[in-house]
Amino acid sequence: MICNKCKKDVMATIHDLCIECHDDIPRDPIVESVIAKYQKRSEEGMIKYGVTMMRDDLSTIDWLNHLQEELMDATLYLERLRVKLESIEVSKDDELATFSRSLLEDLHFKLSEEGYFEQLNNDDNE
Numbered sequence: 001m002i003c004n005k006c007k008k009d010v011m012a013t014i015h016d017l018c019i020e021c022h023d024d025i026p027r028d029p030i031v032e033s034v035i036a037k038y039q040k041r042s043e044e045g046m047i048k049y050g051v052t053m054m055r056d057d058l059s060t061i062d063w064l065n066h067l068q069e070e071l072m073d074a075t076l077y078l079e080r081l082r083v084k085l086e087s088i089e090v091s092k093d094d095e096l097a098t099f100s101r102s103l104l105e106d107l108h109f110k111l112s113e114e115g116y117f118e119q120l121n122n123d124d125n126e
């Protein structure tokens, strides 16, 4: 596709303009927030360990072990929060607990869809 403004051949256009030529595409604040966290974590990891995710000293089994351990830890965090929300639920604040639990379930679903949990526990595993 050819961008109407810069005339470059690009993979995709939005209203005939490439992404660089658009200055009015709204940014999703949640996505921006997560990107900023990834960036900060990456910088901290580089300072602490001095290697990028392109490191080649880990085998496929090593990577799978890291992933499995992090997912196991994620289910523990989930259970801990679930227990907390259930204790709120049996107290007076039923409506808040229901609301919080549905938020947590939505969040968990979205995070697991996006493979986010491997980010949760890197510090414990390295």
Ligand SMILES: [Zn+2]
Residues within 6 Å of the ligand: 003, 004, 005, 006, 007, 008, 017, 018, 019, 020, 021
């Ligand atoms: Zn363009």
